[in-house]
Amino acid sequence: MSIGMSLLALLDEKPTFGLQLRNEFEARTGGVWPLNVGQVYTTLDRLARDGLVELESAPGSEGQRIYEITAGGRQRLKAWFEQPMKQVVPSRDELVLKLIMAEGRRAPAIGDVVQAERRAALELLQEYTRLKRDESDEAELGWLFLLDSLIFQTEARVRWLDACEARFARATPAASRLPSKTTRRTDRSEVTS
Amino acid sequence: MSIGMSLLALLDEKPTFGLQLRNEFEARTGGVWPLNVGQVYTTLDRLARDGLVELESAPGSEGQRIYEITAGGRQRLKAWFEQPMKQVVPSRDELVLKLIMAEGRRAPAIGDVVQAERRAALELLQEYTRLKRDESDEAELGWLFLLDSLIFQTEARVRWLDACEARFARATPAASRLPSKTTRRTDRSEVTS
């Protein structure tokens, strides 16, 4: 419930209404984490259902329906902040599944899959790095957090792809391997730079 | 639809029935990616609905209902393997949201959140490393891929947390910062090792 917890965090600062929450949310992420307004309302409903927020008993509906966080909500929020994310131990990462399933096929041999993913990841990395270089000042802090996260994750992905390829090569002696379109290893310095 | 694509990949190797698919799936991930049998059937239904698999016209139901991949299914699978994962640009990472929302609060100050997450990540890292050291031979290749993925991702997370803290410190000059329970930076060598 990451969206829910985020809305809760915003409501903890100050009670507001749905659209305002969306605006705040998008402002904090520097506008790069679009959030459909509808989702704010559905999430708000679910939070209300769970007793984490409630409609301000307060007065005249000028259209706006102001929600406020409850005691239970504050408690949940506290727990969210204090307890570290539990790493989902089966990482549930789609790319991991893809490589596992690609292992031992021809058609797209695992090496080809790795190379395609690797190329894409490096392109993304370049784009992110450019973004970071260009607007690294005066930008929203949240957006910078997000951008850094993308960079670190993508770097990790590239390293992981390399490791998988190496591991696969080790597990499957060259002799018994099928020829692949791209066996060549790309220069590692692209990442380390 | 990562589960769906995985089942499709297995069916592309050889038509089978539900429970067999689950067993294969768990075998490939070294038994560490548990998959509720029920989920296999629901996913199979959804794949059938989308015309990616179909019941083998074949004969006597000995209880087993054998599915096979369709031409459309093969096409989708090919695309899955060939097209690199599109990086969800708003990374939709819950931890990113957490830090963004923690920024500018007291209660749990952002520094405390970072430290808690960092500590947890380092513990995980240790555990993963131990796992890797212990059973790095004769283990299922898929499980090793998965384990490596966890390691690289967790390392990236630690680096990212450091970067966030540094960025936050830079953005918020020391004078204007609220005192936090833990301002001390932990030794970086824990990761690099």
Add this chain to the structure above:
DNA sequence: ACAGCCATGTAACTTGTTACATGATTTT
């Protein structure tokens, strides 16, 4: 006959997500 496994299935729920409908107020 009963325990236990093999095998299938379904109902239900969660979070995320979109597309659309509605009404009120403000601007042109």
Add this chain to the structure above:
DNA sequence: AAAATCATGTAACAAGTTACATGGCTGT
């Protein structure tokens, strides 16, 4: 008056996930 914007809401779907029900077959 028409157009735009503010604001709320709903119906519907996707994908993941669990808990439970059912029936058949096998071994004791």
